[in-house]
Amino acid sequence: MAGEGGGVGGGGKGEVESLNDVELEMHRKWNVSFKKKEAEEEVTDERRAKHLARLEEEEVRRIAQEALRKQEERERLERERNATASNEEGEEMDDRKKYILQVLEEIKGKIPDQCKAAFTSELVQLNLEYSERVKVTVKASFPKGFSPSNKMVHCDVESKSLHEDIVGKLLAGLQQHLEQTFGAGSGNQEGENPIGHIYQYCDKFLGKNHLLTAYEEIQRIKKEILKPPSKVLGLENKQGVIKVRVQVEKYYVDLKVKVFCKNSVDYPDGIIEVGIIETNLTKELEKSFLALTEARIRLHGDAQEVVDASMLEDRPPEKEAKSKMKKKVHPRKVVFQTAASKNTEAEMLQKQEERERERLKKLLEDSNRPKVIEPRIFIIVEFVYKELLKPVVESKCPCCDKKILPSDPKHCAKIPSKMKADRLYCGHFYHHHCLTNYLSNPPFDDECHICGAQISHHKFVDTKQQLEKRWAQKQARQREIEDLEDLFGF
Numbered sequence: 231m232a233g234e235g236g237g238v239g240g241g242g243k244g245e246v247e248s249l250n251d252v253e254l255e256m257h258r259k260w261n262v263s264f265k266k267k268e269a270e271e272e273v274t275d276e277r278r279a280k281h282l283a284r285l286e287e288e289e290v291r292r293i294a295q296e297a298l299r300k301q302e303e304r305e306r307l308e309r310e311r312n313a314t315a316s317n318e319e320g321e322e323m324d325d326r327k328k329y330i331l332q333v334l335e336e337i338k339g340k341i342p343d344q345c346k347a348a349f350t351s352e353l354v355q356l357n358l359e360y361s362e363r364v365k366v367t368v369k370a371s372f373p374k375g376f377s378p379s380n381k382m383v384h385c386d387v388e389s390k391s392l393h394e395d396i397v398g399k400l401l402a403g404l405q406q407h408l409e410q411t412f413g414a415g416s417g418n419q420e421g422e423n424p425i426g427h428i429y430q431y432c433d434k435f436l437g438k439n440h441l442l443t444a445y446e447e448i449q450r451i452k453k454e455i456l457k458p459p460s461k462v463l464g465l466e467n468k469q470g471v472i473k474v475r476v477q478v479e480k481y482y483v484d485l486k487v488k489v490f491c492k493n494s495v496d497y498p499d500g501i502i503e504v505g506i507i508e509t510n511l512t513k514e515l516e517k518s519f520l521a522l523t524e525a526r527i528r529l530h531g532d533a534q535e536v537v538d539a540s541m542l543e544d545r546p547p548e549k550e551a552k553s554k555m556k557k558k559v560h561p562r563k564v565v566f567q568t569a570a571s572k573n574t575e576a577e578m579l580q581k582q583e584e585r586e587r588e589r590l591k592k593l594l595e596d597s598n599r600p601k602v603i604e605p606r607i608f609i610i611v612e613f614v615y616k617e618l619l620k621p622v623v624e625s626k627c628p629c630c631d632k633k634i635l636p637s638d639p640k641h642c643a644k645i646p647s648k649m650k651a652d653r654l655y656c657g658h659f660y661h662h663h664c665l666t667n668y669l670s671n672p673p674f675d676d677e678c679h680i681c682g683a684q685i686s687h688h689k690f691v692d693t694k695q696q697l698e699k700r701w702a703q704k705q706a707r708q709r710e711i712e713d714l715e716d717l718f719g720f
Contacts, residue, residue: 325377326372326374326376326377327351329376329377329378330351330352330372330376331351333423333424333425334349334354336423336426337423337425337426337429340423340429341356341425341429344359345357345359345429345433352371352372353369353370353371353372354369354370354371354425355367355368355369355370356368356369356370356425356428356429356432358432358436360436360437360496361496362391362496363391363392363442363443363496364391364392364436364442364496365389365390365391366387366388366389366392366397366400366432366436367387367388367389368385368386368387368404368428368432369385369386369387369388370383370384370385370424370428371383371384371385378420380412381412381422381424382408382409382412382413382424383408383412383425383428385401385404385405385408385428386401387400387401387404392442392443393445393446395445396442396445400432400435400436403431403435404428404431404432404435407431408424408427411424411427412424438467438468439467439468440467440468440469440470440489440491440496440497441465441467441470441472441489441497442467442496443496444472444489444497444498444607447605447607447608448462448465448472448607450605450608451607451608451612455476455608455611455612455615455616456474456475456476456611459475459477459482460474460475460477460615461474461475462474462475463475463484463507469488470488470489470490470491470497471486471487471488471489472486472487472607473485473486473507474487474611476611476614476619477619478615478619478620478623478624479623479624480510480637480638480639481509481510481511481619481622481623481635481639482509482510482619483506483509483511483519483614483619484506484507484508484509485504485505485610485611486504486506486507487503487504487607487610487611488502488503488504488505489501489502489607490502490503497606497607498605498606498607502527502606502607502610504520504523504524504527504610505520506519506520510639510642511619511635511639512642512643512645512650512651514650514651515622515651518653519614519618519619522613522653523610523613523614523618526609526610526613527606527610617657618653621657621658621659622634622635622651622653623635625658625659627659627660627661627664628658628660628664628678628679628680629660629661629664629665629667629668630661630664632661634651634659634661635651647662648661648662648663648666649661649662649663650662652665652689654678654683654685655683656678656680656681656683656685658679658681662689665685669697670697670700671701672701674697674698674701
């Protein structure tokens with residue numbers, strides 16, 4: 231049994247090994263066939279990919295050729311169209327250029343020499359210069375459709391001296407004027423020259439506006455001083471007049487400041503005149519305010535004398551003296567100057583010339599210094615508001631501690647003369663009666679209660695010694711009266 235079992239066991243193992251060999255052989259053959267099939271499929275895919283790539287390349291080539299053909303066709307049509315249009319446009323451009331030249335020829339004789347103008351076939355540049363502070367460049371270009379029936383031009387304005395707001399207003403006004411004159415629906419344009427209109431409008435705007443250079447200052451006045459209820463009452467640019475109202479509480483002063491500008495001299499040079507249009511202050515304060523404001527204007531001064539270095543060249547005093555030697559005419563006879571009188575007069579003329587040369591030299595040195603431009607209108611309005619109106623309305627008398635003015639301006643007419651306001655040179659206000667008592671009675675102080683400055687006023691010119699003497703005399707008379715009253719029992 232054991233032997234059989236062993237035989238059987240041995241035979242089973244051999245069969246297993248033979249089965250494994252068969253399976254391996256079948257597996258190998260299957261792998262070979264699979265790989266062959268896979269290789270065939272790869273070759274097929276590669277061929278298919280090459281075929282598709284070739285088809286795609288042919289399609290791209292065909293599309294490119296079609297696009298190139300269409301592009302060539304479009305270019306051919308465009309060339310034909312441009313050739314037709316260029317002939318028509320050439321004729322139009324020739325007419326346009328001829329008309330532009332005609333317009334320029336018409337305007338050349340009408341623009342004055344002081345306006346430096348430059349002309350081209352496409353652009354006109356006008357350099358307008360009225361003074362050192364009023365310089366503007368206007369450029370006008372002719373559009374493509376410029377013709378006798380369409381005279382509208384494009385404009386641009388530049389200036390390095392004027393404020394940008396002024397330049398913007400000039401450009402906006404100029405464009406509006408051209409639109410109304412030459413725009414669509416403007417009517418008959420025959421005989422109208424657009425360049426002439428541009429010059430006339432700019433000349434009217436710049437040459438007759440005396441407050442151009444005061445624009446920034448006026449804006450500063452509005453911003454810093456004229457806060458409600460203060461306000462600008464009006465601007466008269468042609469007359470160079472600005473009217474403002476400065477108001478503190480219920481009291482107001484309507485100022486009129488006029489700028490005189492002549493001979494290419496503009497603000498802040500030239501002369502300034504100030505006046506009070508209306509106020510609800512007393513007549514005395516109105517006169518005082520006006521006088522003080524005029525004094526402040528004189529303090530800042532007007533235009534100085536122009537001095538040239540050639541005026542300081544040395545000249546022989548003797549020749550100058552001889553040239554001025556004249557005969558002295560006597561009613562009956564002609565008497566010639568003696569040698570002594572000639573020498574004396576020559577010395578006097580020489581000294582006079584030296585003094586004149588020194589004066590001119592000083593003026594020349596002053597003119598060579600950098601000139602400080604002062605905002606003169608601003609200074610005037612600020613002075614009236616901050617140093618005159620505001621103190622007199624808001625301050626109290628340092629002696630009696632009562633308001634200088636009544637709270638209601640209607641009561642100003644009823645103020646007694648002794649309670650009227652007096653302004654000292656230091657700028658502080660007192661009641662007239664209070665100031666008189668303060669100065670006329672011991673200890674005879676002459677210092678301002680507020681700032682300590684010596685009291686100066688045109689109504690109080692007596693010295694301290696005179697006041698003491700007058701007070702002593704007054705006291706002596708009072709004692710005499712009292713003694714008489716005691717004597718007679720009054």
